[in-house]
Amino acid sequence: MSTAPTTETRATRASTSDALAPVTAEGLAAVLISKERPPRPSAWTTSLAFGWRAVLKIKHVPEQLFDVTAFPIMMVLMYTYLFGGALAGSTTDYLQFLLPGILVMSVVMITMYTGVAVNTDIAKGVFDRFRTLPIWRPSAMVGYLLGDVLRYAMASAVMLTVGLILGFRPDGGVVGVLAGIVLLMIFSFSFSWVWTMFGLLLRSEKSVMGVSMMVLFPLTFLSNIFVDPKTMPDWLQVFVNNSPVTHLSSAVRDLMDGGWPAVEIAWSLGWSGALVLVFGTITMRLYNSK
Template sequence: MTTSQPMTRARGPLAAPGERPPRAGALSASMTFGWRALLKIKHSPNQLVDALMLPVIFTLSFTYLVGGAIAGSPGRYLHFFLPGVMVMAVALTTAYTGIVLNQDVDQGVFDRVRSLPVWQSSVLVGAMLGDVVRYAVASVVPLLLGLALGFRPDGGVGGVVLALLFLQLFAFCLAWIGTFVGVSVRTPTAAQTLSWTLLFILVVASNVMVPQQTMPGWLEGLIKVNPISVATTAMRGLMDGTATAGQMGWAFLACAVLVAVFAPLTMYRYGRGRH
């Protein structure tokens, strides 16, 4: 009687323990989530439609409806208003960053990210980096429209390029407000309402549409410290070729303050999750 031998399966390469893939660094993880944000724009083109339509509507309506009354002629008002409408369009577009993030929270995406061995804040930074495309569209479209309507910046091509680069930096810093709202409220509807309300107040209480010198003294003081006003003044200086060190210093300080205030608050809220 033969004794049956236990069958053994040969250990092939698939069963052999392999090396674990290296852990993604902070930059690599952020870029990955940034690419994810770009893909979401591809599948939700309405986000870009809003970025295209808002600056067009604002530029045409304000230039030809109130431009003559404020500056004496639509052409003169366009020269004053266009740098401001670029800031306004980008500022309102930053609201989508928080809205999309809130949708991710609502769908449980953040809970899955917390289980991954990656830098936890990369999902926030990546989403904001991916939105640079939306900011670029929102800033370039009114510029092209303004050029078609007769806008000719005195600062030339160099001034325009510097203004666009600064605007991207400002948009990234301002987006921390919407990001903080997105991780703080419970529903995408609430995120949209609160983000748009805050940004609309900042835009209206600024020097985008009218010169701040025409306002009462107490109001002019508030307008001057509004980050939208500070950015608009810097944009006008860069595009006119008259930007001073003081104007740019205040502009970069405004960017730093926005990040210093809202980035830690956002990280704190994101770390706590929903309670």
């Protein structure tokens, strides 16, 4: 059998060789300059894109919703029926005091999973790709927090639904409840920067969870969530009355009760700004240096 190339085959090879000719610098520059480049995405656009990525992770791993569904329900039922009769003489009366506080406690405690998620992505090398993109550098972190705000809102909705079923009746109505939740979302967004810092700083997600629990348990339990601080020793009241969780719990409780605690709201917003300023700055320095 003859293996000599036909005239048609030689012509095809010649045309292919011409089509794959080396690209010159002048020709490449002409192509790049002749076309308008797409505009650089804004900080808000990239943050929303990363936020949507966090939401999609929940879609593919729905077990992540356990901490915003089963955990809040368990907290409301357990503390209402364990302490209600002993502390207030009635579970219904205690629920009026407890629910806003336990709402704050549950949402603040689940903020630690932001740091766990950040640490997991770092271990997988995902952030190495993010840092090469021509985008606003903090958008990856802000996107995480925006996605988690949805989880906090879900936890709040679950707890309020359970509370209403059990007999919770907020005198502030819908406006007071929404105002309390908005304030809680702002504080939780700010507080999550603490855990992004630990997520970048520590080596494993177990370390992040261990440190988070060590900080969260005294911060939430040493507050006015369960009882009035006036029943505590004087030396303990000094810490409890100045705790950010106490200010937040008091503000949310009064808003849902129909009041307008301007001082407590100011303290809560002040703590939120301070947390973002301090821990947000540290987080971005760690993020840029890793």
